[in-house]
Amino acid sequence: MANNSCRQCGTCCKEETCQISVDGFGGYISPCPALEYEEGLFYCGLITRPSKYIDLGVPAKWKDRMVSGLFCLTLGIGEGCDSDLDDGVDNKTLNSDSKGDCNEK
Numbered sequence: 001m002a003n004n005s006c007r008q009c010g011t012c013c014k015e016e017t018c019q020i021s022v023d024g025f026g027g028y029i030s031p032c033p034a035l036e037y038e039e040g041l042f043y044c045g046l047i048t049r050p051s052k053y054i055d056l057g058v059p060a061k062w063k064d065r066m067v068s069g070l071f072c073l074t075l076g077i078g079e080g081c082d083s084d085l086d087d088g089v090d091n092k093t094l095n096s097d098s099k100g101d102c103n104e105k
């Protein structure tokens with residue numbers, strides 16, 4: 001059960017990657033190869049631009065949006081932080097819509 005808003009500190013994805021990462025990248029890799037950073041915040045690349053990491057065939061925005069939406073649901077984006085690893089660093093953003101609004105940075 002998530003208790004706190006996600007602050008996009010990236011700690012979870014640096015230290016204890018999700019099962020999608022383990023399955024998709026062939027094992028536990030730390031930090032996750034899909035972890036992206038911009039202007040002080042961390043993002044899940046499978047949500048911001050999944051076609052960079054997954055072969056979706058002929059490029060099309062709707063494919064990225066569809067796959068991104070599926071990852072959002074699967075990862076529980078917007079449900080807050082349920083990590084024991086959260087380092088408590090204040091990243092300015094107290095955002096319950098963790099890691100952006102799924103398709104947006």
Ligand code: SF4
Pocket residue numbers: 005006007008009010011012013042080081082083085086087098
């Ligand atoms: S879920 Fe928690 S540990 Fe992961 S990025 Fe958000 S605040 Fe940080």
Ligand code: SF4
Pocket residue numbers: 012013016017018019020021032033034035036043044045046075
């Ligand atoms: S949420 Fe995204 S960036 Fe984080 S470990 Fe999973 S696949 Fe990697």
